Amino acid sequence: MTIRKGSSYGIRRSGDSDIPEASTDAELARIISSATDHGVHQPLIRVTGGDMFRTLGGHPSLGDGTSDDLALPIDVAYATLDDGEEHLFVSHLVARRRWWSGRFVAVMNAEWLGDLDLGVRSHPGDGLLDITDGRLAVRERITARRRARTGSHVPHPALRTSRAAFFHTTFDPPLAIHLDGVRHGKVSSLSIRLETDFALVVL
Incomplete structure:
Protein backbone atom coordinates (compact mmCIF):
# COMPACT_ATOMS: atom_id res chain seq x y z
CA MET A 1 0.00 0.00 0.00
CA THR A 2 2.62 2.53 -1.09
CA ILE A 3 1.30 5.98 -0.28
CA ARG A 4 0.19 8.15 -3.20
CA LYS A 5 -0.43 11.87 -3.30
CA GLY A 6 -3.95 12.62 -2.07
CA SER A 7 -4.55 9.09 -0.79
CA SER A 8 -5.26 8.03 2.79
CA TYR A 9 -2.51 6.37 4.78
CA GLY A 10 -2.88 3.70 7.43
CA ILE A 11 -5.16 0.85 8.41
CA ARG A 12 -7.74 1.35 11.14
CA ARG A 13 -7.63 -1.47 13.68
CA SER A 14 -8.82 -2.13 17.20
CA GLY A 15 -6.27 -1.43 19.89
CA ASP A 16 -3.95 -4.17 21.08
CA SER A 17 -1.67 -3.48 24.01
CA ASP A 18 0.07 -6.86 23.71
CA ILE A 19 2.52 -5.90 20.98
CA PRO A 20 6.25 -5.16 21.16
CA GLU A 21 7.25 -1.56 21.77
CA ALA A 22 10.19 0.43 20.43
CA SER A 23 11.37 3.75 21.79
CA THR A 24 14.28 4.23 19.37
CA ASP A 25 14.90 3.62 15.67
CA ALA A 26 17.58 1.02 16.39
CA GLU A 27 15.21 -0.85 18.70
CA LEU A 28 12.47 -0.76 16.06
CA ALA A 29 14.89 -2.19 13.48
CA ARG A 30 15.94 -4.99 15.87
CA ILE A 31 12.33 -5.96 16.60
CA ILE A 32 11.41 -6.04 12.91
CA SER A 33 14.53 -8.03 12.03
CA SER A 34 13.88 -10.57 14.79
CA ALA A 35 10.23 -10.94 13.82
CA THR A 36 11.01 -11.57 10.17
CA ASP A 37 13.75 -14.04 11.13
CA HIS A 38 10.98 -15.98 12.89
CA GLY A 39 8.74 -15.90 9.82
CA VAL A 40 6.40 -13.10 10.91
CA HIS A 41 4.93 -11.29 7.91
CA GLN A 42 4.46 -7.53 8.29
CA PRO A 43 5.11 -7.43 12.07
CA LEU A 44 3.16 -4.92 14.18
CA ILE A 45 5.12 -2.71 16.60
CA ARG A 46 4.16 0.19 18.82
CA VAL A 47 6.59 3.10 18.35
CA THR A 48 7.02 5.61 21.17
CA GLY A 49 10.14 7.52 20.18
CA GLY A 50 12.88 8.04 17.62
CA ASP A 51 13.07 9.67 14.22
CA MET A 52 10.49 7.34 12.65
CA PHE A 53 8.07 8.26 15.45
CA ARG A 54 8.57 11.97 14.78
CA THR A 55 8.34 11.56 11.01
CA LEU A 56 4.96 9.86 11.33
CA GLY A 57 3.62 12.67 13.49
CA GLY A 58 4.28 11.08 16.86
CA HIS A 59 4.28 13.21 19.99
CA PRO A 60 4.79 12.19 23.64
CA SER A 61 1.30 13.49 24.48
CA LEU A 62 -0.42 10.97 22.20
CA GLY A 63 -1.29 8.71 25.14
CA ASP A 64 -1.19 4.93 25.31
CA GLY A 65 -3.08 4.34 22.05
CA THR A 66 -4.95 1.30 23.37
CA SER A 67 -8.06 1.76 21.21
CA ASP A 68 -8.80 2.52 17.58
CA ASP A 69 -5.14 2.52 16.67
CA LEU A 70 -4.16 3.45 13.14
CA ALA A 71 -1.60 0.94 11.89
CA LEU A 72 0.82 2.61 9.49
CA PRO A 73 2.68 0.53 6.89
CA ILE A 74 6.35 1.48 6.68
CA ASP A 75 9.11 0.63 4.25
CA VAL A 76 12.43 -0.66 5.58
Missing part, protein backbone atom coordinates in the same frame (compact mmCIF):
# COMPACT_ATOMS: atom_id res chain seq x y z
CA ALA A 77 15.83 -0.85 3.94
CA TYR A 78 18.61 -3.43 3.88
CA ALA A 79 22.25 -2.36 3.65
CA THR A 80 24.89 -4.82 2.48
CA LEU A 81 28.26 -3.90 3.99
CA ASP A 82 31.78 -5.28 3.56
CA ASP A 83 30.90 -8.28 5.70
CA GLY A 84 28.51 -9.43 2.95
CA GLU A 85 25.56 -9.49 5.33
CA GLU A 86 22.37 -7.45 5.03
CA HIS A 87 21.64 -5.07 7.90
CA LEU A 88 18.10 -3.76 8.31
CA PHE A 89 17.49 -0.09 9.09
CA VAL A 90 14.24 1.83 9.36
CA SER A 91 15.01 5.56 9.41
CA HIS A 92 18.44 6.41 8.03
CA LEU A 93 21.92 5.32 7.06
CA VAL A 94 24.80 7.77 7.15
CA ALA A 95 28.34 7.21 5.90
CA ARG A 96 30.70 9.93 7.14
CA ARG A 97 33.81 11.01 8.98
CA ARG A 98 33.83 13.00 12.21
CA TRP A 99 32.16 16.40 11.89
CA TRP A 100 30.91 15.36 8.44
CA SER A 101 34.27 16.33 6.93
CA GLY A 102 35.10 15.09 3.44
CA ARG A 103 32.64 12.94 1.54
CA PHE A 104 29.43 11.81 3.17
CA VAL A 105 26.31 9.90 2.13
CA ALA A 106 22.94 10.23 3.86
CA VAL A 107 20.19 7.77 2.95
CA MET A 108 16.87 8.79 4.48
CA ASN A 109 13.73 6.68 4.86
CA ALA A 110 12.46 9.00 7.61
CA GLU A 111 12.45 12.78 7.46
CA TRP A 112 14.49 13.42 10.60
CA LEU A 113 18.00 12.59 11.75
CA GLY A 114 17.90 13.80 15.33
CA ASP A 115 17.23 17.52 15.14
CA LEU A 116 18.21 17.69 11.45
CA ASP A 117 15.51 17.67 8.78
CA LEU A 118 17.57 15.85 6.14
CA GLY A 119 14.72 14.10 4.32
CA VAL A 120 12.32 16.94 3.55
CA ARG A 121 10.62 14.93 0.79
CA SER A 122 11.06 11.57 2.48
CA HIS A 123 8.14 9.48 3.71
CA PRO A 124 8.59 5.93 5.05
CA GLY A 125 5.63 4.70 3.03
CA ASP A 126 6.34 6.12 -0.44
CA GLY A 127 8.58 3.35 -1.79
CA LEU A 128 11.64 5.58 -2.20
CA LEU A 129 14.74 6.60 -0.26
CA ASP A 130 16.11 10.15 -0.24
CA ILE A 131 19.84 10.04 -1.00
CA THR A 132 22.40 12.83 -0.62
CA ASP A 133 26.01 12.23 -1.67
CA GLY A 134 28.75 14.86 -1.61
CA ARG A 135 31.08 16.99 0.46
CA LEU A 136 31.01 20.48 1.93
CA ALA A 137 33.65 22.90 3.14
CA VAL A 138 33.64 23.89 6.81
CA ARG A 139 31.67 27.12 6.34
CA GLU A 140 29.20 25.33 4.08
CA ARG A 141 28.69 22.59 6.67
CA ILE A 142 27.86 25.18 9.32
CA THR A 143 25.34 26.85 7.00
CA ALA A 144 23.87 23.51 5.93
CA ARG A 145 23.43 22.37 9.52
CA ARG A 146 21.63 25.59 10.39
CA ARG A 147 19.31 25.19 7.41
CA ALA A 148 18.75 21.50 8.18
CA ARG A 149 17.29 22.36 11.57
CA THR A 150 14.38 24.08 9.80
CA GLY A 151 14.22 22.07 6.59
CA SER A 152 15.06 25.16 4.50
CA HIS A 153 17.37 23.34 2.09
CA VAL A 154 18.70 24.90 -1.10
CA PRO A 155 20.42 23.07 -3.99
CA HIS A 156 24.21 22.90 -3.76
CA PRO A 157 26.55 22.00 -6.66
CA ALA A 158 28.69 19.83 -4.36
CA LEU A 159 25.74 17.66 -3.31
CA ARG A 160 24.06 15.07 -5.50
CA THR A 161 20.51 14.25 -4.46
CA SER A 162 18.27 11.48 -5.75
CA ARG A 163 15.27 9.36 -4.84
CA ALA A 164 15.48 5.63 -5.46
CA ALA A 165 14.65 2.19 -4.10
CA PHE A 166 18.18 0.90 -4.79
CA PHE A 167 21.60 2.46 -4.24
CA HIS A 168 25.21 1.34 -4.57
CA THR A 169 28.48 3.15 -4.00
CA THR A 170 32.08 2.62 -2.91
CA PHE A 171 34.33 4.57 -0.55
CA ASP A 172 38.09 5.13 -0.83
CA PRO A 173 39.18 5.51 1.88
CA PRO A 174 36.47 3.60 3.79
CA LEU A 175 33.85 5.55 5.73
CA ALA A 176 32.13 4.80 9.04
CA ILE A 177 28.54 3.62 8.64
CA HIS A 178 25.78 4.62 11.07
CA LEU A 179 22.52 2.65 10.87
CA ASP A 180 19.64 4.27 12.75
CA GLY A 181 22.20 6.13 14.85
CA VAL A 182 24.36 3.08 15.67
CA ARG A 183 27.92 2.91 14.31
CA HIS A 184 28.78 -0.26 12.39
CA GLY A 185 32.45 0.27 11.59
CA LYS A 186 34.04 1.39 8.32
CA VAL A 187 33.16 0.05 4.89
CA SER A 188 34.50 0.42 1.36
CA SER A 189 31.38 -0.85 -0.42
CA LEU A 190 27.71 -0.18 0.25
CA SER A 191 24.55 -1.51 -1.40
CA ILE A 192 21.03 -0.64 -0.26
CA ARG A 193 17.63 -1.99 -1.25
CA LEU A 194 14.20 -0.90 -0.05
CA GLU A 195 11.37 -3.25 0.94
CA THR A 196 7.95 -1.58 0.78
CA ASP A 197 5.14 -2.01 3.35
CA PHE A 198 7.41 -4.32 5.32
CA ALA A 199 6.07 -3.63 8.80
CA LEU A 200 3.13 -1.98 10.57
CA VAL A 201 3.57 0.55 13.35
CA VAL A 202 1.16 2.22 15.73
CA LEU A 203 1.92 5.39 17.66
Whole structure:
Protein backbone atom coordinates (compact mmCIF):
# COMPACT_ATOMS: atom_id res chain seq x y z
CA MET A 1 0.00 0.00 0.00
CA THR A 2 2.62 2.53 -1.09
CA ILE A 3 1.30 5.98 -0.28
CA ARG A 4 0.19 8.15 -3.20
CA LYS A 5 -0.43 11.87 -3.30
CA GLY A 6 -3.95 12.62 -2.07
CA SER A 7 -4.55 9.09 -0.79
CA SER A 8 -5.26 8.03 2.79
CA TYR A 9 -2.51 6.37 4.78
CA GLY A 10 -2.88 3.70 7.43
CA ILE A 11 -5.16 0.85 8.41
CA ARG A 12 -7.74 1.35 11.14
CA ARG A 13 -7.63 -1.47 13.68
CA SER A 14 -8.82 -2.13 17.20
CA GLY A 15 -6.27 -1.43 19.89
CA ASP A 16 -3.95 -4.17 21.08
CA SER A 17 -1.67 -3.48 24.01
CA ASP A 18 0.07 -6.86 23.71
CA ILE A 19 2.52 -5.90 20.98
CA PRO A 20 6.25 -5.16 21.16
CA GLU A 21 7.25 -1.56 21.77
CA ALA A 22 10.19 0.43 20.43
CA SER A 23 11.37 3.75 21.79
CA THR A 24 14.28 4.23 19.37
CA ASP A 25 14.90 3.62 15.67
CA ALA A 26 17.58 1.02 16.39
CA GLU A 27 15.21 -0.85 18.70
CA LEU A 28 12.47 -0.76 16.06
CA ALA A 29 14.89 -2.19 13.48
CA ARG A 30 15.94 -4.99 15.87
CA ILE A 31 12.33 -5.96 16.60
CA ILE A 32 11.41 -6.04 12.91
CA SER A 33 14.53 -8.03 12.03
CA SER A 34 13.88 -10.57 14.79
CA ALA A 35 10.23 -10.94 13.82
CA THR A 36 11.01 -11.57 10.17
CA ASP A 37 13.75 -14.04 11.13
CA HIS A 38 10.98 -15.98 12.89
CA GLY A 39 8.74 -15.90 9.82
CA VAL A 40 6.40 -13.10 10.91
CA HIS A 41 4.93 -11.29 7.91
CA GLN A 42 4.46 -7.53 8.29
CA PRO A 43 5.11 -7.43 12.07
CA LEU A 44 3.16 -4.92 14.18
CA ILE A 45 5.12 -2.71 16.60
CA ARG A 46 4.16 0.19 18.82
CA VAL A 47 6.59 3.10 18.35
CA THR A 48 7.02 5.61 21.17
CA GLY A 49 10.14 7.52 20.18
CA GLY A 50 12.88 8.04 17.62
CA ASP A 51 13.07 9.67 14.22
CA MET A 52 10.49 7.34 12.65
CA PHE A 53 8.07 8.26 15.45
CA ARG A 54 8.57 11.97 14.78
CA THR A 55 8.34 11.56 11.01
CA LEU A 56 4.96 9.86 11.33
CA GLY A 57 3.62 12.67 13.49
CA GLY A 58 4.28 11.08 16.86
CA HIS A 59 4.28 13.21 19.99
CA PRO A 60 4.79 12.19 23.64
CA SER A 61 1.30 13.49 24.48
CA LEU A 62 -0.42 10.97 22.20
CA GLY A 63 -1.29 8.71 25.14
CA ASP A 64 -1.19 4.93 25.31
CA GLY A 65 -3.08 4.34 22.05
CA THR A 66 -4.95 1.30 23.37
CA SER A 67 -8.06 1.76 21.21
CA ASP A 68 -8.80 2.52 17.58
CA ASP A 69 -5.14 2.52 16.67
CA LEU A 70 -4.16 3.45 13.14
CA ALA A 71 -1.60 0.94 11.89
CA LEU A 72 0.82 2.61 9.49
CA PRO A 73 2.68 0.53 6.89
CA ILE A 74 6.35 1.48 6.68
CA ASP A 75 9.11 0.63 4.25
CA VAL A 76 12.43 -0.66 5.58
CA ALA A 77 15.83 -0.85 3.94
CA TYR A 78 18.61 -3.43 3.88
CA ALA A 79 22.25 -2.36 3.65
CA THR A 80 24.89 -4.82 2.48
CA LEU A 81 28.26 -3.90 3.99
CA ASP A 82 31.78 -5.28 3.56
CA ASP A 83 30.90 -8.28 5.70
CA GLY A 84 28.51 -9.43 2.95
CA GLU A 85 25.56 -9.49 5.33
CA GLU A 86 22.37 -7.45 5.03
CA HIS A 87 21.64 -5.07 7.90
CA LEU A 88 18.10 -3.76 8.31
CA PHE A 89 17.49 -0.09 9.09
CA VAL A 90 14.24 1.83 9.36
CA SER A 91 15.01 5.56 9.41
CA HIS A 92 18.44 6.41 8.03
CA LEU A 93 21.92 5.32 7.06
CA VAL A 94 24.80 7.77 7.15
CA ALA A 95 28.34 7.21 5.90
CA ARG A 96 30.70 9.93 7.14
CA ARG A 97 33.81 11.01 8.98
CA ARG A 98 33.83 13.00 12.21
CA TRP A 99 32.16 16.40 11.89
CA TRP A 100 30.91 15.36 8.44
CA SER A 101 34.27 16.33 6.93
CA GLY A 102 35.10 15.09 3.44
CA ARG A 103 32.64 12.94 1.54
CA PHE A 104 29.43 11.81 3.17
CA VAL A 105 26.31 9.90 2.13
CA ALA A 106 22.94 10.23 3.86
CA VAL A 107 20.19 7.77 2.95
CA MET A 108 16.87 8.79 4.48
CA ASN A 109 13.73 6.68 4.86
CA ALA A 110 12.46 9.00 7.61
CA GLU A 111 12.45 12.78 7.46
CA TRP A 112 14.49 13.42 10.60
CA LEU A 113 18.00 12.59 11.75
CA GLY A 114 17.90 13.80 15.33
CA ASP A 115 17.23 17.52 15.14
CA LEU A 116 18.21 17.69 11.45
CA ASP A 117 15.51 17.67 8.78
CA LEU A 118 17.57 15.85 6.14
CA GLY A 119 14.72 14.10 4.32
CA VAL A 120 12.32 16.94 3.55
CA ARG A 121 10.62 14.93 0.79
CA SER A 122 11.06 11.57 2.48
CA HIS A 123 8.14 9.48 3.71
CA PRO A 124 8.59 5.93 5.05
CA GLY A 125 5.63 4.70 3.03
CA ASP A 126 6.34 6.12 -0.44
CA GLY A 127 8.58 3.35 -1.79
CA LEU A 128 11.64 5.58 -2.20
CA LEU A 129 14.74 6.60 -0.26
CA ASP A 130 16.11 10.15 -0.24
CA ILE A 131 19.84 10.04 -1.00
CA THR A 132 22.40 12.83 -0.62
CA ASP A 133 26.01 12.23 -1.67
CA GLY A 134 28.75 14.86 -1.61
CA ARG A 135 31.08 16.99 0.46
CA LEU A 136 31.01 20.48 1.93
CA ALA A 137 33.65 22.90 3.14
CA VAL A 138 33.64 23.89 6.81
CA ARG A 139 31.67 27.12 6.34
CA GLU A 140 29.20 25.33 4.08
CA ARG A 141 28.69 22.59 6.67
CA ILE A 142 27.86 25.18 9.32
CA THR A 143 25.34 26.85 7.00
CA ALA A 144 23.87 23.51 5.93
CA ARG A 145 23.43 22.37 9.52
CA ARG A 146 21.63 25.59 10.39
CA ARG A 147 19.31 25.19 7.41
CA ALA A 148 18.75 21.50 8.18
CA ARG A 149 17.29 22.36 11.57
CA THR A 150 14.38 24.08 9.80
CA GLY A 151 14.22 22.07 6.59
CA SER A 152 15.06 25.16 4.50
CA HIS A 153 17.37 23.34 2.09
CA VAL A 154 18.70 24.90 -1.10
CA PRO A 155 20.42 23.07 -3.99
CA HIS A 156 24.21 22.90 -3.76
CA PRO A 157 26.55 22.00 -6.66
CA ALA A 158 28.69 19.83 -4.36
CA LEU A 159 25.74 17.66 -3.31
CA ARG A 160 24.06 15.07 -5.50
CA THR A 161 20.51 14.25 -4.46
CA SER A 162 18.27 11.48 -5.75
CA ARG A 163 15.27 9.36 -4.84
CA ALA A 164 15.48 5.63 -5.46
CA ALA A 165 14.65 2.19 -4.10
CA PHE A 166 18.18 0.90 -4.79
CA PHE A 167 21.60 2.46 -4.24
CA HIS A 168 25.21 1.34 -4.57
CA THR A 169 28.48 3.15 -4.00
CA THR A 170 32.08 2.62 -2.91
CA PHE A 171 34.33 4.57 -0.55
CA ASP A 172 38.09 5.13 -0.83
CA PRO A 173 39.18 5.51 1.88
CA PRO A 174 36.47 3.60 3.79
CA LEU A 175 33.85 5.55 5.73
CA ALA A 176 32.13 4.80 9.04
CA ILE A 177 28.54 3.62 8.64
CA HIS A 178 25.78 4.62 11.07
CA LEU A 179 22.52 2.65 10.87
CA ASP A 180 19.64 4.27 12.75
CA GLY A 181 22.20 6.13 14.85
CA VAL A 182 24.36 3.08 15.67
CA ARG A 183 27.92 2.91 14.31
CA HIS A 184 28.78 -0.26 12.39
CA GLY A 185 32.45 0.27 11.59
CA LYS A 186 34.04 1.39 8.32
CA VAL A 187 33.16 0.05 4.89
CA SER A 188 34.50 0.42 1.36
CA SER A 189 31.38 -0.85 -0.42
CA LEU A 190 27.71 -0.18 0.25
CA SER A 191 24.55 -1.51 -1.40
CA ILE A 192 21.03 -0.64 -0.26
CA ARG A 193 17.63 -1.99 -1.25
CA LEU A 194 14.20 -0.90 -0.05
CA GLU A 195 11.37 -3.25 0.94
CA THR A 196 7.95 -1.58 0.78
CA ASP A 197 5.14 -2.01 3.35
CA PHE A 198 7.41 -4.32 5.32
CA ALA A 199 6.07 -3.63 8.80
CA LEU A 200 3.13 -1.98 10.57
CA VAL A 201 3.57 0.55 13.35
CA VAL A 202 1.16 2.22 15.73
CA LEU A 203 1.92 5.39 17.66
